[in-house]
Amino acid sequence: MSLREKTAWITLLTVLICFGVYFGGIATGAVSPHGFDTLHLLLACVTAMAVLQLVLHAVVARRSPKAPHDERERLIQLRSHTVGYYVLIAGVLLLGVPGHMAYRVRDILNFALLAVVVAALAVSAAQIVMFRRGA
Template sequence: MSFPQKSALTMTAILVVVFGFYFALVLGPVAGTPAPARDFAFTALLILAGAVVVVLAAATHIVLAIVFRREVDAHDERDRLIDLRSTRVAAYILAAGVFGGIGLAMVQADGFWIAQALIAALVVAEIADGLTKLTLYRRGV
């Protein structure tokens, strides 16, 4: 397993776990509260989730870089091609999610739901990026 593959696996797992908890809380108990409290709660949870992702990503990549120090700078053409393909898939998903958010804004949905749609689009696009990388590395593309 190459270093970029380990990195993709780590980041995908972090995003799934952290934002799984985020959406479980926000779409569960937080969604039923009145608007001002709901907006404050989801904003605080989003900032907390972002901070947790940054800390976990930094810590796990430091550990990976220490443990696999010989592989850190070993990138080849295959790594670049896989990165380009996975980024393209993620861009399509992100664009579709943004259009969904724009659609919610056009029908004048509550700002809470527009924000959640846009956050979900970003998270799903990043998870798809990681899963696409892992799939392409497994296939040997």
């Protein structure tokens, strides 16, 4: 497994775990979606994700030999970011639905955050699939 594929796995899992905790807390009612505890949970999840990614990327980079990006890896990166772009655009366009259903601004911001998280997951998943496929 190449360094870039390992970093894609790290990104996929840390984003999935950290924001799964955040959105799971809101969906289950463990956190009030309209209080400051939601903000504190969001800050804790973002901090945990940043620390996890820094530590795991440092460990993987230290254990992997340095190799420059080859053309295949550049193409995989470009294609995966294109997939993420389309997913993000679809998520932004779908923000009109809760906007017309009289949701509060906080809820719409959470939907926007969900669109960004889903786009990040799509980028990582696309990279993993393309590395595994050999594209």
